[in-house]
Amino acid sequence: MEELVTLTLPHLPLHPLFLSLFTNLENASFLRQQLLDGNQEFEYAFLDARMLLSENHVLAACFRALNDWQRGRLRSRNVHSEIVFSLSPNNNIAESFRRFGISDTTTDLLAIKVSTSSEFTAESVRTHLSQHVQADSVLFSDEAIRRGADLARIRKVYKAGGDGGKVNGAAGTGGGAALDGVEGFILGTMALKGS
Amino acid sequence: MPIAIGLEGSANKLGVGIILHPSSSTPSSPHDSAHSEDEAFTSKPTSPPVQILANLRHTFVSPPGTGFLPKDTAAHHRRWVVRLTKQALKQARIQLEDVDCICYTKGPGMGAPLGAVAIAARTLSQLWDKPLIGVNHCVGHIEMGRAITGAENPVVLYVSGGNTQVIAYSAQRYRIFGEALDIAVGNCLDRFARVLNISNDPAPGYNIEQLAKDGKCLLELPYAVKGMDVSFSGILARVEELARRLTTTTSTNPWLDPDTGLDITKSDLCFTLQETVFAMLVEITERAMAHVGAQQVLIVGGVGCNERLQQMMGIMASERGGSVYATDERFCIDNGIMIAHAGLLAHGKGFETKLEESTFTQRFRTDEVLVNWRD
Amino acid sequence: MPRALSITTHNASLGEAPLTPEWHSRTVASETAAHKMSFTAVPTASNSYQLNDSNEVQPLHSLPPPFTTTSSPGQTSSTKLIRQGAEALLYYTHFLSPSLPCALKYRPPKSYRHPILDKRLTRARILAEARVLVRCKREGVSVPAVLGAGWEEGWIAIEWVNGSTVRDAIFGRKTWRQENQASYEGGEKDLVGLMHKIGCAVGKLHQVGVIHGDLTTSNLMLRPTVSGAEGGEEPSATSAATPFDGTITLIDFGLAAQSSQEEDRAVDLYVLERAFGSTHPEVEHLFPEVLKAYGESYKGAKVVLRKLEDVRMRGRKKSMIG
CATH class of the missing domain: 1.10.510.10 (Transferase(Phosphotransferase) domain 1)
Incomplete structure (x- = not known):
């Protein structure tokens, strides 16, 4: 049974996101090839889930990509590739795919589909993914993402201080989402990208 | 009915003014029910009808490309003060006995010119045996602006060749909320005019304003607002560079606006400079307004004559639901009447400057004055 | 007799060239827009209003996209004006998810400034603030996180600080x-x-x-x-x-x-x-x-x-x- 979560970003209600998390991925090469071929049936953001810190991390990339798309300033091919690009702290598109996108050895995958037209529904996406992704399905959640995050690698890419001491200055907010130091720094870095 | 003579000469304008304040015992009663309803309730006791009996001025204009030097300016003032004073008395049709005090600009300003006028004031004081009143030049501008426009309690932007301050009244002081940290905006404009050999007649700022009206291209200048303060030396340095570049531009070495392909002109530089420095001034004024919750802005000082500045300030004020007050060149530009007016206000509260203390000073901060004629 | 100031003046005439054309002292009058801080009834051109929880009408159009649209049905987040400073408007809203409250700071265009200068300044200031905050975050100074920024449009979304x-x-x-x-x-x-x-x-x-x-x-x-x-x-x-x-x-x-x-x-x-x-x-x-x-x-x-x-x-x- 495919687990698929639909999330709507505040202020972007017309384009909900369909998120599907997978583990034990077996056909990474195949999926990656579809992207390289530009196969229109495979317009997804395929992210290496281990490079994702938290739900906020994912959503911030989605917001940036969607907003840039709406404002007519995409830097990459489409809104889905832009999600991958938005994760990167710098402007090198190819590098962002290498770091955050799917590779032949990816085992944990987050697939994101932006609802760009009424053609795409949760059901249609779920069906399509279950047909083509050979992996175990995991329910997308903040907790699931955090569990699978490769903190050391993430820190390194964002230059967030390997020792962890410096960035973890801020205490949690005590209520609602708690943005700790690393997460806050990463979101800010993503927000500033391209400035 | 107190009458005062005011002598102003802190920069290159020599002004002699004679003013009359109706005494408080005069029965021009605001409470008289014979007058219309709104007069009784809306009239402000702080603005008695002052009468300007004479307001004369003579400006020392230096050749284009130069500024006015203290020594020459002082000589000019010495040359003209007697003539202007006599003329003022004649126009005012008053007798010596009618004059209550001699007011003069104690400061701030340029040393030698201030000194020349102070000596004239002391001389009159001793000749006619009248008390001396030393007046703060900035306070003169503020009080005159208030009297002329009727603005009750505005935030004041005082901008001239020697001063740039944002002022708000509080507890018998004109408090400085923001100011230029290095040079005054008028000074910046004047020095820019020199590099481009813009005429100083009638004033460099006036000529920059006229040229700017034909300007279209906005070049980039550093924008230096620091909190409530502003800084102009960086802008001046940059705009002087641009001005020098303009003087070396020829048909074989053109300087074109990248958007229109047209030549960059003197007008474009004037336009650029005005748009930038005025935006800075409006910004700090707005900040002060927000800080104190004021709705009115009063612009005083020579640069306050500039219509573009008034227009920009007007747009800002209206977006906040407020309004702008400004005076015309008779009162914006340094004049003697404002000195007489402010001096007489102080004198009315018993203020007097003893002869031994009738000095002048280049530095005299606006907030040093006890404004005890207001509550 | 009217209480207005009676001013009789004589101008300088000693060999002085006439200055600017004779003006009379005047008020540079401006329309008074009924600006109320609580934004209960601002006359505006746009029709995009939203009622918030306390049934106050708010003109969301004054925010740039994407914040101009009303929230989708089912979402409880609403955008509320918190403060109107000289330079910027501060709103409370949500960002990324309904459970992440944020402070949205918007620097509206200033019509008194030349449009090119205005855009330049807004952009520079939004970026300066964002950069400073991110730098502080990197170094472990206790500041709220930057969640997003639209420097061309003049907004920055900052983590809401409880307390x-x-x-x-x-x-x-x-x-x-x-x-x-x-x-x-x-x-x-x-x-x-x-x-x-x-x-x-x-x-x-x-x-x-x-x-x-x-x-x-x-x-x-x-x-x-x-x-x-x-x-x-x-x-x-x-x-x-x-x-x-x-x-x-x-x-x-x-x-x-x-x-x-x-x-x-x-x-x-x-x-x-x-x-x-x-x-x-x-x-x-x-x-x-x-x-x-x-x-x-x-x-x-x-x-x-x-x-x-x-x-x-x-x-x-x-x-x-x-």
């Missing part, structure tokens, strides 16, 4: 003391503790090369710490809760700059000192505790304290000549 301002906490102390009279014995120990926390926080900020530019007790927040959270304070089982528990978090970096100059740091402290003097005169005598903690917080802090004496001496700035 109260130091200003409100100090004001509330009196009430708190009255209610807790029996159990609280600390004298002014709680205030001293607060002052130390403030001194350390500002020290940390300066140490990473940032000047806040507008240090007041309204821009210092006390963020409640979750026990056991990384970087939080050690919750003590024995110490009673005081109104000053929590981590000092600095907010509102709209006037902040990157600088390591002693002069700039000293002025930063001076602004805070004056803020205490004018807003909290009854605790002003404890301000030296702030400076004490600041002086011990980083190498070079003591030099700044000496510079502070110079700044005090000068009052505002040097006098203008003429």
Whole structure:
């Protein structure tokens, strides 16, 4: 049974996101090839889930990509590739795919589909993914993402201080989402990208 | 009915003014029910009808490309003060006995010119045996602006060749909320005019304003607002560079606006400079307004004559639901009447400057004055 | 006789060229727009309004896209105007998810400025604030996180900080003391503790090369710490809760700059000192505790304290000549 979560970003209600998390991925090469071929049936953001810190991390990339798309300033091919690009702290598109996108050895995958037209529904996406992704399905959640995050690698890419001491200055907010130091720094870095 | 003579000469304008304040015992009663309803309730006791009996001025204009030097300016003032004073008395049709005090600009300003006028004031004081009143030049501008426009309690932007301050009244002081940290905006404009050999007649700022009206291209200048303060030396340095570049531009070495392909002109530089420095001034004024919750802005000082500045300030004020007050060149530009007016206000509260203390000073901060004629 | 000023003037005529055309003193009048801070009835051209929880009408059109659209049905988040400063509007809204509250700061265009200059400035200021905040975050200074930024449109989305301002906490102390009279014995120990926390926080900020530019007790927040959270304070089982528990978090970096100059740091402290003097005169005598903690917080802090004496001496700035 495919687990698929639909999330709507505040202020972007017309384009909900369909998120599907997978583990034990077996056909990474195949999926990656579809992207390289530009196969229109495979317009997804395929992210290496281990490079994702938290739900906020994912959503911030989605917001940036969607907003840039709406404002007519995409830097990459489409809104889905832009999600991958938005994760990167710098402007090198190819590098962002290498770091955050799917590779032949990816085992944990987050697939994101932006609802760009009424053609795409949760059901249609779920069906399509279950047909083509050979992996175990995991329910997308903040907790699931955090569990699978490769903190050391993430820190390194964002230059967030390997020792962890410096960035973890801020205490949690005590209520609602708690943005700790690393997460806050990463979101800010993503927000500033391209400035 | 107190009458005062005011002598102003802190920069290159020599002004002699004679003013009359109706005494408080005069029965021009605001409470008289014979007058219309709104007069009784809306009239402000702080603005008695002052009468300007004479307001004369003579400006020392230096050749284009130069500024006015203290020594020459002082000589000019010495040359003209007697003539202007006599003329003022004649126009005012008053007798010596009618004059209550001699007011003069104690400061701030340029040393030698201030000194020349102070000596004239002391001389009159001793000749006619009248008390001396030393007046703060900035306070003169503020009080005159208030009297002329009727603005009750505005935030004041005082901008001239020697001063740039944002002022708000509080507890018998004109408090400085923001100011230029290095040079005054008028000074910046004047020095820019020199590099481009813009005429100083009638004033460099006036000529920059006229040229700017034909300007279209906005070049980039550093924008230096620091909190409530502003800084102009960086802008001046940059705009002087641009001005020098303009003087070396020829048909074989053109300087074109990248958007229109047209030549960059003197007008474009004037336009650029005005748009930038005025935006800075409006910004700090707005900040002060927000800080104190004021709705009115009063612009005083020579640069306050500039219509573009008034227009920009007007747009800002209206977006906040407020309004702008400004005076015309008779009162914006340094004049003697404002000195007489402010001096007489102080004198009315018993203020007097003893002869031994009738000095002048280049530095005299606006907030040093006890404004005890207001509550 | 009308009360208006009667002005009879004579102009200079001694060989002086006529200046600008004769004007008469006038008011440069402006339309009064009925601006109310609560935005209950602003006459505007747009029709996009939304009713918020308390049924107040808010013109969301004044925000740039994507914030102009109303929230989708089913979402409880609503955008509320919190404050209207000279430079920017501050809104409360949600960002990324309905459970992530955020402070949305928007710098609307200023019509008095030339449009090119206006765009340039807005862009520069949004970026400056965002960069300073991210830099602070990287260095471990307690500031809210930047969630997103649209520098062409003039907005920045910042993590909402829960807790109260130091200003409100100090004001509330009196009430708190009255209610807790029996159990609280600390004298002014709680205030001293607060002052130390403030001194350390500002020290940390300066140490990473940032000047806040507008240090007041309204821009210092006390963020409640979750026990056991990384970087939080050690919750003590024995110490009673005081109104000053929590981590000092600095907010509102709209006037902040990157600088390591002693002069700039000293002025930063001076602004805070004056803020205490004018807003909290009854605790002003404890301000030296702030400076004490600041002086011990980083190498070079003591030099700044000496510079502070110079700044005090000068009052505002040097006098203008003429």
